[in-house]
Amino acid sequence: MSLTTDITEFVLLVVGAMGLSLTAKIEETPEATRIDVEGEDGGVLVRRGGEGLQALQHIVATTFRKQLGDDNRVVIDCNGFRKDKDIELRQMAHFVAEKARASGVPQEMGPLNPYERRIVHLAIAEDPTVTSESIGDAFMKTVIISSKK
Amino acid sequence: MAELQSEGEGGHPLRAVIEVVVRALVDHPDDVRVTESERRGVRVFELRTAPGDMGKIIGRQGRTAAALRTLLAVAAEHQGRRAQLDIKD
Numbered sequence: 001m002s003l004t005t006d007i008t009e010f011v012l013l014v015v016g017a018m019g020l021s022l023t024a025k026i027e028e029t030p031e032a033t034r035i036d037v038e039g040e041d042g043g044v045l046v047r048r049g050g051e052g053l054q055a056l057q058h059i060v061a062t063t064f065r066k067q068l069g070d071d072n073r074v075v076i077d078c079n080g081f082r083k084d085k086d087i088e089l090r091q092m093a094h095f096v097a098e099k100a101r102a103s104g105v106p107q108e109m110g111p112l113n114p115y116e117r118r119i120v121h122l123a124i125a126e127d128p129t130v131t132s133e134s135i136g137d138a139f140m141k142t143v144i145i146s147s148k149k
Numbered sequence: 150m151a152e153l154q155s156e157g158e159g160g161h162p163l164r165a166v167i168e169v170v171v172r173a174l175v176d177h178p179d180d181v182r183v184t185e186s187e188r189r190g191v192r193v194f195e196l197r198t199a200p201g202d203m204g205k206i207i208g209r210q211g212r213t214a215a216a217l218r219t220l221l222a223v224a225a226e227h228q229g230r231r232a233q234l235d236i237k238d
Contacts, residue, residue, distance in 0.1 A: 062174060
Protein backbone atom coordinates (compact mmCIF):
# COMPACT_ATOMS: atom_id res chain seq x y z
CA MET A 1 0.00 0.00 0.00
CA SER A 2 1.36 3.43 -0.92
CA LEU A 3 2.18 6.17 1.54
CA THR A 4 -0.47 8.43 -0.02
CA THR A 5 -3.12 5.77 0.62
CA ASP A 6 -1.93 5.36 4.22
CA ILE A 7 -2.10 9.11 4.80
CA THR A 8 -5.51 9.42 3.14
CA GLU A 9 -6.91 6.61 5.25
CA PHE A 10 -5.50 8.24 8.39
CA VAL A 11 -7.06 11.62 7.47
CA LEU A 12 -10.43 9.94 6.92
CA LEU A 13 -10.09 8.04 10.18
CA VAL A 14 -9.47 11.30 12.07
CA VAL A 15 -12.28 13.30 10.42
CA GLY A 16 -14.57 10.26 10.83
CA ALA A 17 -13.71 10.16 14.55
CA MET A 18 -14.60 13.86 14.65
CA GLY A 19 -18.05 12.92 13.41
CA LEU A 20 -17.52 14.46 9.96
CA SER A 21 -18.74 12.66 6.87
CA LEU A 22 -16.33 13.59 4.09
CA THR A 23 -14.88 12.23 0.86
CA ALA A 24 -11.17 12.41 0.01
CA LYS A 25 -9.82 13.37 -3.40
CA ILE A 26 -6.13 12.91 -4.11
CA GLU A 27 -4.19 15.06 -6.52
CA GLU A 28 -0.49 14.70 -7.30
CA THR A 29 1.10 17.98 -8.34
CA PRO A 30 4.84 18.65 -8.94
CA GLU A 31 4.77 20.58 -5.65
CA ALA A 32 3.00 18.17 -3.34
CA THR A 33 0.47 15.46 -2.84
CA ARG A 34 -2.82 17.22 -2.12
CA ILE A 35 -5.51 15.43 -0.17
CA ASP A 36 -8.75 17.37 -0.34
CA VAL A 37 -11.56 16.30 1.96
CA GLU A 38 -14.89 17.33 0.57
CA GLY A 39 -18.46 17.55 1.75
CA GLU A 40 -20.91 19.70 3.71
CA ASP A 41 -19.40 18.66 7.05
CA GLY A 42 -16.15 20.35 5.98
CA GLY A 43 -17.51 23.76 6.93
CA VAL A 44 -16.46 23.31 10.53
CA LEU A 45 -12.83 22.62 9.49
CA VAL A 46 -12.39 25.88 7.60
CA ARG A 47 -13.97 28.14 10.22
CA ARG A 48 -11.81 30.82 11.85
CA GLY A 49 -9.31 30.96 9.02
CA GLY A 50 -9.05 27.21 8.65
CA GLU A 51 -7.88 26.58 12.22
CA GLY A 52 -9.12 22.97 12.19
CA LEU A 53 -7.53 22.28 8.83
CA GLN A 54 -4.17 23.62 10.03
CA ALA A 55 -4.39 21.42 13.12
CA LEU A 56 -5.13 18.41 10.92
CA GLN A 57 -2.18 19.30 8.68
CA HIS A 58 0.12 19.46 11.70
CA ILE A 59 -1.06 16.11 13.06
CA VAL A 60 -0.60 14.43 9.66
CA ALA A 61 2.86 15.95 9.12
CA THR A 62 3.94 14.87 12.62
CA THR A 63 2.53 11.35 12.34
CA PHE A 64 4.14 10.71 8.94
CA ARG A 65 7.30 12.79 9.39
CA LYS A 66 9.71 9.86 9.01
CA GLN A 67 7.97 8.29 6.02
CA LEU A 68 7.61 11.63 4.22
CA GLY A 69 11.23 12.68 4.74
CA ASP A 70 12.43 16.07 3.52
CA ASP A 71 11.39 15.77 -0.11
CA ASN A 72 7.75 14.74 0.03
CA ARG A 73 5.11 17.27 0.85
CA VAL A 74 1.54 16.54 1.66
CA VAL A 75 -1.09 19.25 1.82
CA ILE A 76 -4.42 18.59 3.50
CA ASP A 77 -7.20 20.70 2.05
CA CYS A 78 -10.93 20.96 2.60
CA ASN A 79 -13.38 21.93 -0.14
CA GLY A 80 -10.53 23.71 -1.95
CA PHE A 81 -10.09 26.20 0.90
CA ARG A 82 -6.28 26.17 0.88
CA LYS A 83 -6.05 26.06 -2.89
CA ASP A 84 -8.07 29.29 -3.08
CA LYS A 85 -5.96 30.86 -0.36
CA ASP A 86 -2.75 29.79 -2.13
CA ILE A 87 -3.90 31.48 -5.35
CA GLU A 88 -4.73 34.68 -3.44
CA LEU A 89 -1.37 34.60 -1.69
CA ARG A 90 0.51 34.15 -4.98
CA GLN A 91 -1.39 37.08 -6.52
CA MET A 92 -0.62 39.18 -3.44
CA ALA A 93 3.11 38.27 -3.70
CA HIS A 94 3.21 39.45 -7.33
CA PHE A 95 1.35 42.63 -6.42
CA VAL A 96 3.74 43.41 -3.54
CA ALA A 97 6.73 42.63 -5.82
CA GLU A 98 5.42 45.13 -8.37
CA LYS A 99 5.17 47.74 -5.61
CA ALA A 100 8.77 47.01 -4.48
CA ARG A 101 10.02 47.30 -8.05
CA ALA A 102 8.12 50.51 -8.85
CA SER A 103 9.06 52.29 -5.62
CA GLY A 104 12.53 50.80 -5.07
CA VAL A 105 11.50 50.40 -1.42
CA PRO A 106 11.50 46.87 0.10
CA GLN A 107 7.97 45.75 0.98
CA GLU A 108 6.76 43.55 3.82
CA MET A 109 4.31 40.65 3.74
CA GLY A 110 3.03 38.79 6.74
CA PRO A 111 3.51 37.57 9.36
CA LEU A 112 3.20 34.26 7.51
CA ASN A 113 3.51 30.63 8.59
CA PRO A 114 6.12 28.34 6.91
CA TYR A 115 3.67 26.98 4.35
CA GLU A 116 2.57 30.48 3.33
CA ARG A 117 6.18 31.74 3.17
CA ARG A 118 7.13 28.92 0.86
CA ILE A 119 4.36 29.92 -1.55
CA VAL A 120 5.53 33.55 -1.47
CA HIS A 121 9.22 32.63 -2.00
CA LEU A 122 8.32 30.36 -4.93
CA ALA A 123 6.14 33.06 -6.52
CA ILE A 124 8.93 35.65 -6.12
CA ALA A 125 11.53 33.23 -7.52
CA GLU A 126 9.59 33.20 -10.82
CA ASP A 127 10.43 36.90 -11.22
CA PRO A 128 14.16 37.62 -11.86
CA THR A 129 13.82 41.31 -10.96
CA VAL A 130 12.90 40.79 -7.30
CA THR A 131 14.13 38.79 -4.28
CA SER A 132 12.52 37.70 -1.04
CA GLU A 133 13.79 36.81 2.42
CA SER A 134 12.20 35.88 5.73
CA ILE A 135 13.02 37.76 8.90
CA GLY A 136 12.41 36.81 12.53
CA ASP A 137 12.99 33.68 14.55
CA ALA A 138 9.47 32.73 15.57
CA PHE A 139 7.14 30.28 13.82
CA MET A 140 5.48 33.19 12.04
CA LYS A 141 7.88 35.41 10.08
CA THR A 142 7.66 38.50 7.90
CA VAL A 143 8.79 38.21 4.29
CA ILE A 144 10.66 41.18 2.79
CA ILE A 145 10.38 41.59 -0.97
CA SER A 146 12.95 43.87 -2.63
CA SER A 147 13.83 44.78 -6.19
CA LYS A 148 17.20 43.49 -7.44
CA LYS A 149 19.70 46.18 -8.26
CA MET B 150 -8.64 10.12 -9.18
CA ALA B 151 -9.01 8.16 -5.96
CA GLU B 152 -12.04 8.67 -3.77
CA LEU B 153 -12.44 7.43 -0.26
CA GLN B 154 -15.17 8.11 2.25
CA SER B 155 -14.96 8.73 6.00
CA GLU B 156 -17.41 7.11 8.35
CA GLY B 157 -18.53 10.20 10.23
CA GLU B 158 -21.80 10.30 12.10
CA GLY B 159 -23.52 12.64 14.52
CA GLY B 160 -23.37 10.78 17.81
CA HIS B 161 -19.70 9.83 17.54
CA PRO B 162 -17.97 9.79 20.93
CA LEU B 163 -15.50 12.66 21.19
CA ARG B 164 -12.92 10.47 22.88
CA ALA B 165 -12.40 8.71 19.53
CA VAL B 166 -10.75 11.87 18.19
CA ILE B 167 -8.20 11.84 21.00
CA GLU B 168 -7.61 8.10 20.78
CA VAL B 169 -7.12 7.98 17.02
CA VAL B 170 -4.70 10.91 16.94
CA VAL B 171 -2.73 10.03 20.07
CA ARG B 172 -2.33 6.34 19.15
CA ALA B 173 -0.88 7.38 15.79
CA LEU B 174 1.67 9.71 17.41
CA VAL B 175 3.08 7.56 20.21
CA ASP B 176 5.49 4.61 20.36
CA HIS B 177 3.27 2.73 22.85
CA PRO B 178 -0.34 2.99 21.64
CA ASP B 179 -1.48 0.27 24.06
CA ASP B 180 -0.50 2.49 27.00
CA VAL B 181 -2.79 5.35 25.93
CA ARG B 182 -5.51 5.94 28.54
CA VAL B 183 -8.38 8.37 28.12
CA THR B 184 -10.87 8.93 30.91
CA GLU B 185 -13.79 11.34 30.77
CA SER B 186 -16.12 13.22 33.06
CA GLU B 187 -18.67 16.01 32.84
CA ARG B 188 -17.94 19.35 34.52
CA ARG B 189 -20.49 22.19 34.23
CA GLY B 190 -21.68 21.15 30.80
CA VAL B 191 -18.16 20.57 29.50
CA ARG B 192 -16.92 17.07 28.65
CA VAL B 193 -13.49 16.81 30.26
CA PHE B 194 -11.01 14.26 28.95
CA GLU B 195 -7.88 13.21 30.79
CA LEU B 196 -5.07 11.76 28.72
CA ARG B 197 -2.28 9.57 30.00
CA THR B 198 0.46 7.92 27.97
CA ALA B 199 3.70 6.01 28.60
CA PRO B 200 6.16 8.51 30.18
CA GLY B 201 8.44 8.52 27.13
CA ASP B 202 5.55 9.38 24.80
CA MET B 203 4.47 12.56 26.57
CA GLY B 204 6.89 14.74 24.60
CA LYS B 205 5.44 13.46 21.31
CA ILE B 206 1.95 14.52 22.37
CA ILE B 207 3.06 17.96 23.49
CA GLY B 208 5.40 18.62 20.55
CA ARG B 209 7.77 21.49 19.95
CA GLN B 210 6.46 24.63 21.65
CA GLY B 211 3.33 22.66 22.51
CA ARG B 212 2.16 22.70 18.90
CA THR B 213 1.01 19.09 18.74
CA ALA B 214 -1.02 19.41 21.95
CA ALA B 215 -2.53 22.64 20.58
CA ALA B 216 -3.46 20.92 17.31
CA LEU B 217 -5.04 18.00 19.20
CA ARG B 218 -7.08 20.42 21.34
CA THR B 219 -8.19 22.29 18.21
CA LEU B 220 -9.40 19.07 16.55
CA LEU B 221 -11.28 18.13 19.71
CA ALA B 222 -12.86 21.60 19.88
CA VAL B 223 -13.87 21.43 16.19
CA ALA B 224 -15.43 17.98 16.67
CA ALA B 225 -17.29 19.19 19.78
CA GLU B 226 -18.49 22.30 17.93
CA HIS B 227 -19.78 20.15 15.08
CA GLN B 228 -21.82 18.16 17.58
CA GLY B 229 -22.98 21.26 19.49
CA ARG B 230 -21.02 20.26 22.58
CA ARG B 231 -18.08 21.55 24.57
CA ALA B 232 -14.95 19.61 25.45
CA GLN B 233 -11.68 20.07 27.24
CA LEU B 234 -8.49 18.03 27.20
CA ASP B 235 -6.21 17.68 30.22
CA ILE B 236 -2.86 16.08 29.50
CA LYS B 237 -1.64 14.33 32.65
CA ASP B 238 2.09 13.92 33.13
